[in-house]
Amino acid sequence: MDKKENNVSEVIKGLTPVDPKALEDFKREMTEEVIPEIVRVVEERRVQAAESRHWQLKSLSLYARDCSTM
């Protein structure tokens, strides 16, 4: 990536600044609600995934049942 590509506002013509007030609600929602919620949910998923790793997908009992019907 060359230096020019690093600055999007130079590459894309016609960009105008965003009204800071229009971003306030989004920024507040992200920092106070969404990001903490994402961090919490991702951690919960990690724990649930760790528990699921031990699930038997073909148990001894099923194996025995299948063998008995062969």
Next chain:
Amino acid sequence: MDQHVDISVCAHAACWSVLRHYSERYSVYREFLTHDITMMAHEFNPGGLVPSKGLQMSHAERVFQEAGTFPVNIARGKSGTSDLSFYRQLSAYVESGFPLFAAMSTREHAVAVVGYEWRSPVNTAISGMRYAWDEVQSLAVVDDNYLPYLSIPVKGGTMYSAQDIDAFIVALPEKVFYPADAVDRLAPALFSLGAVVGLPPKDKTIIRYFITTCSALRRFARDKESEFDPKLLETIMTLPFAQFVWIVEFATEDQWALGKVETRAVIDATASLLEVMPLWLLHSRTQALVFDRQRVGLDLQTGMGVLQLSDTGHTGFTRMDQNLRPTQTK
């Protein structure tokens, strides 16, 4: 598949189904036989080729890792079938073109989820934001006990349904860091930017998200060139996207029925969980918010800008539906 249970069980067959798709679609992945998969499931050869001691989710994860992919294991939350985020992610990955290894712990069974069928579009009197998962009627699975492409309903049914799936593994490529859980939470928050970029009313919107490559996004935009303002098209072609991006599409009920979308967000799949603005682009038919990923983390003001677009006169952008196609009833 008429199989000997001492050589392969349902989980092996599901792994094979997923990896077969990869080897056929992407040249970077080799083909694996069921024997390879049985051997890949364990760190060492336990003798007797198992699976007399059963196969665990961790073994399936190991198979995908050994095959050169980067598996992500997603399990349903303690709320069970009320964990709709789990099912939204499941459908998002299938929409993205990834067949899934899906586990049903109570049945000790595994299948490969390879597709879905949407229900007929309906206008509902119920207000409230919906997701693409809410529009799914059935999933297409590969179950080794039946012929391929078995259709299972979202709930109910005579055998089992999508609600019996309580974990799945998606074998992702490298460098997909921003998880679907984060996209699922971020998508509704984007309505707060509605004052800058036009978004449909939140309670009348259907949200659909999936992951794709930047080259697929550019190819799609080029194919639908007439729908895009030239400035927006140039922006999509110019932005230095990461290789993988999450796409979030916002559509009204009417647009959904026509396969159209009102607004589209492009999210950086390599973003950190803690980023306030993990986006590359958010655009409607009249405005586009463009993000400078190098700067937006340091200063929101200078790291983004608005493009005013000329309305090209259509009723919505075409839904980006070029991965796995929904199954159609014949």
